[in-house]
Amino acid sequence: MDANQIQTSPLDPTTWAAVRRHARLWRAFVAISLVREVQFRANALATLLVGVAQLVVSLVPILLIFSFTGAVHGWSQADVLVVAGFQQAIVGLLAAFIIPNMNRISEYVERGDLDVLLIRPVNAHVLVATRWVRPAELFSVLSGFGLIAIGLIHRGTMPSAIGIVQALVLFAAGFVLLASAWSVVATCAFWTSSMSAGTMVFGDLMEPGRYPVAFFPRAIQVFLVAVVPWAFASTFPAEALTHGLAGWRWSVAPLAIAFAVVAVAGSHAFWNRAIRRYSSASS
């Protein structure tokens, strides 16, 4: 079986069977991670405390800015707290499911460990991207949702049902977009040998997601839509919850889904291109 394609094989008579087998595999990875997390309870507790402390510290600039003004470009403090909540939740999801895997790609390439992964009867990209899970990081997702609730309560308005649906769709699409972008950055390790510093920089680019894109100049806004798509992951979901995406802005949600599909296909194609030039460090 070609390690880079989910396709029919003696193991999987249909594509759907292949998808189901990979889903079962991922479920097993999650189960193993949960067992590991239970074994290292102190570490899980430390991760929880770190997440809460980082959230508190990260809110200091927002609290200070709004001690000097009531609104910035139409965004009140409550609105920005909702944006920061979505950012926190996305970062938690990335830290739980994506970052532990992306940080290892450089090691796989440098040490030749990828050889062992390529010969397994599963899609290598799926395996590399999903093997490691850190369930304790999901506390950050909860604290992010808590922050969104605080922002909405502080605002004093209830989001509409359609606004909630739009926000959830955008949040999911934003997560897929950011995960795909991170995958592309990590996959560059096939050309540069090591991308650990590059993925570290991508981590620094999580920072602007805490603020609405309207806070930034036009060029940065384009960057936050097209390159590191925080607009879809935090600003638009917050806008959907707080104001609703009416008029032409309604189209942002289906557009985000389309972008997410293209991003997944693009990152997978990039991986396939990278894997073709891999010549094993261990042989």
Add this chain to the structure above:
Amino acid sequence: MTLGEVFRVIRRLVVGGIAGSLAYPVDFVFYMLGTIIGPIIAALVWRAAIAAGADLPVDAQYITTYFVLLSLVSMLSSAWLSMFMADTIRDGRLNVWLARPGSFLYEMAANNIAEKAVKLVILVPMIAIFAWFMRDSLTLGVAPWRWGALLVSTLMAALIFFWIDVAMGSLGFWLEDISGLEWGRSLLTRLITGQMIPLVLFPAWMQGFLHVQPFRYTVSFPLEIVVSNLSAQEVVTGLGVQALWTALFVIGGLSLWRRGLRSYAAVGA
């Protein structure tokens, strides 16, 4: 060893360190991008607040100049040796250095200087580009003596951080793992050094504490010399206080290191 011999050893270690750092130029470019991204985002957010009519105690010139110079001062003053030191102590690699005539701290100091030299070459063009984009409200045309004072203050800031790291790393003589303490330290210093937000923007009730605490002298004070309207008298007084804090941290770090060495039972011995 005489002082001259110490300098000669450190100089050779620095040359070796620079050669070693140059083996990973792409990594260093990424590290420096990481150093400058935070200040760029902070500058843009605070400028947006000012443009929206936020009534800050400082103007756009202060904010812009502060964040443009921030990555340079924070890089030059930073140290990153505590975790490495603690690991070296824990796994017994310190033994090699104990058998040599020069101290392990010379290697740490040389590594710090060497990497900063490489980082400086990469970071300065990045800061120049950042400054060019922010040129509309950048104020760098201050009196030359202020730049001299900034240099002196940054050197003392580097000493403070270096010896704080030595103290933290020396805890590895007694503790299995210092990562929790190190994490707490980094979170605290981000807040109260001025790395994240200029200290002047904190509420009035916090200003007294922020003004006297030692971490102000690692990032904020060097920048205040250039961006704020501190008088010559205030700058001299500030440098004097900074010198006292520096001496205190040197003595504290060195004492912990020496006490630790005396209690060290080498792994593998």
